[in-house]
Amino acid sequence: MGKAKMKFLSRPEELVLLAVWRLKENAYCVPIKKQLVQSTGHDWSFGAVYDPLDRLEKKGLLESYLSDPTAKRGGKRKRIYKLTPSGIMALIEIKTITDEAWDGVPLKVLKEEL
């Protein structure tokens, strides 16, 4: 039912969505980027982060608001992202699908086949 209707997110979108959830109140570009670098080990450019953020916002999975300006940022505001209810739904669905899909595939067995 609901499962079948879900739009697939790209892998970066999925990771960004997850990062936003993890960071909660502090979810703006810089920490999101750091989170992604940490979890994937790849170097992410800002563009590569802005892009999925924009797309997720357009899809209605994220919403954003501006914080107060800080001196550290040269007087510029932060754009802070927040998950919308459908964003949370999406995370739940991803988690469910992934878990179901991976069910019964032990990592140990995979590594042995190498």
Next chain:
Amino acid sequence: MTKKKFKNPPRFAEWILSCIYPDRGDFTSVGDFREEFFEVYQSSGPFKADLWYWMQIAKSIPSFIRNKGHWNIILFYNYLKTAFRNIKRHKGYSFINITGLALGLASCFLVTGLIIYELSYDNFHENSANIYRVNQDYTRRGRQFYESWTNHKLMQMLINDYPEIIHATRINRADSSLVSNGEKSFYERNLITVDNAFFQMFTFPFIKGDKRTALTEPNSIVITEEIASKYFPDEEPMGKLLKIDNEYDYLITGVVKNTPPNSRFQFNMAVPQKKAMYDLPWSAMSTITYIQLNPEVTADEFNRKIGDFIQKQIVEEDLQIQLFLEPLEELHLSRYAGSLRHTLYMYSLCAFAILLVACVNFINLSTACSAGRAKEIGIRKVVGAFRNNVVFQFLGESMLLSFISLFAALVLAGLLFPVFNNLINMNAAGFTFLSLMTPGVVLVMIGVAIFTGFAAGCYPAIVLSGFSPVKIIKGHLDRGSKGFALRKILVVVQFGFSIFLIIGTVVIFNQLSFMKNKEIGYNKEQIVTIRLRKGSEKFYPRFKNQLLMDSRIIKVGGISTQLPYFWECTDNNDWEGKDPDQHVVVGNCHIDYDFLETLGIELVEGRNFSRDFSTDANYFIVNETLANIMGISSAIGKRLTLVGQTGNIIGVMKDFIFWPLDSQIKPLAFMLGPDKVRFVSIRIKKENIASTLGFIEKTWKHTVPMFPFIYSFLDEDFNESFQAEESLGRLLTTFAFISIFISCLGLLGLASYTAQQRTKEIGIRKVLGASASGIIMMLSQEFTRWVVIANVIAFPVAYFVMSRWLQNFAYRTTLSLWVFILSALLALVLAMLTVSFQVFKAATDNPVDFLRYE
């Protein structure tokens, strides 16, 4: 972590970033970058931090282009759609705009093509950049001349003294020669005599023969393909003989390709210079000298060396000659003797002015229609368009129109090309419409189209983009009144220009008909002129006698020079009591006993040459001007010395014009010389001219065998000398027509717009009792006023310019008032006719239709 001092990222990089992400609300991205930049700075130092920043920006650019481009295409598509809808909705205005611009661009296109063609003269030679003509600055008796002719001996002396000269040649053109190969014989006009180096300097490719040695032998000749196939259709021409003027045999040593039309060296045969002509005094200028310099030597350097080269050797008194070089590529549009240059300036000026007139239409109509688009602009602004976007949109629209017009102009130019070619009187073989389409011309035209689009769209774009969206949407905009003053001024300028052109045209044609119909002092009607070519002059007496036996021939006379020009003149003259310091140039030529009577030149004093006095061979007949200069009450019996002949003056002729365009009548003296006659003038009866000509031809064939019969009418020859003025007149007429047409188109657009704007006002006026004629008066008044103001501005300018132009002529019409009144009336009537339909419609429509509440 040590706390380092604060550092900002590179400014320029940050600026780029803010350009890339201007729409991420309040530049959060710039903040994001700063934050991370600062961290990198703290951990790795300033250099790495800067590098990191730049790298980040470089990485962002591809996705930026992808996103931005995508949105721009969507927006562009929208602009395009709006533009086309707009063109469709206002079919009338668009038609006016496109027609006007297309006419203007077509004029520009043709004129540009012409100019580029003229500029291409003689730059196809491999060495053209290093070839120069040796000119003379020639001062004699205090008068200075620019002279492209030089002495025959100059070339060899220059070669001897200056090693910088790689090649040099002299060029002379034989008048016209009878060339024959056995039975085949024709007159050829393009025989040149040159030096052997000619074909090494100039690139005229050889099909047969060797360009280095072709003209080393004195009796060798190089011919073009054209001549080869004319005289030797099925034979090998090399090594064959051609006879010239029934006298000399020339051996063909080379065949070259036909000369391209854009070369000043038009020839079909070339023979070597004769050595015999070498030693003439320096004052004699008998040939044109070209040199090719070593590429390392500049013309300026060489000019300094040769400046006084001749001066050192001159033995004649009172003669100064300065040599200077003129580059080959500039000769065709020479700045020293170039009426062509001025003509081209005139053409480009007119074409440009017409383009401006067309631009004015565009500006007027688009600002007038701006009210109609105010809502669109308002909405665009409300949904987020910046002023730039609106400016861009409107500039783009005018570019679109100007490119549509460019396309129309190309078609138009193609259609009008034959007319244009006829108009400028340049039926050169290589000047075709396709030859106009060179990349250079196309590039220039695209440039002109962009410029036009920009010039025409600039003002509307700025005005329209300046509308405040709030006012527009609330409906507070004073509809269309913006730029009203400017529109008025522009219409006045348009009409002023058109009126100026009309006046110019009328004055020129006035002057032309004045000159053609003026009493010139002799009767030029029904005179047939036949030229006695070299070798045929001995048949003249027999020819004349045979002619006179027929009653259709009234009189036959002969003269040594061509009418209506008297080419020969001399300052070598003296008479009793002449002031030695007086410098007089006297025209002189030989006539036979019957010449004066044939032309109907009257004598005021004395008698004509007569067969009854054998001493007449040394006597003179002078014109009144010369008699007056001599300053004696009666010139009869006075001694005169002219070109070595001394004798008494036996008659004084009434002054007549012997140079149709001259500013004043010059002194002239006739000598008796029936054997020196080169031009026969035959006065025939008015009736049956065709049969008389047939008779003359029969007589000619009979008495002067071997020479083709070529004749002309004196009055036609006379009128031909006004060719330059006539073509200027034709050109101005055309431009005046186009200009007034475009102006009227613009007026039509404005009139219909005004009528539409004022429908409610007119309706109310009519309801309150205004009559249709009253409304017509009211509406017409405005347009009339503009045209009247235009007249007031154009009159003094036209008066000034045209009276300057008339100064060129000795006999000129006056700039009479009627010319101005006529032009003013013409412009006014055309303007009234143009607006009348709109005005009439507005005045007679039923007011109910407009006043009803929608």
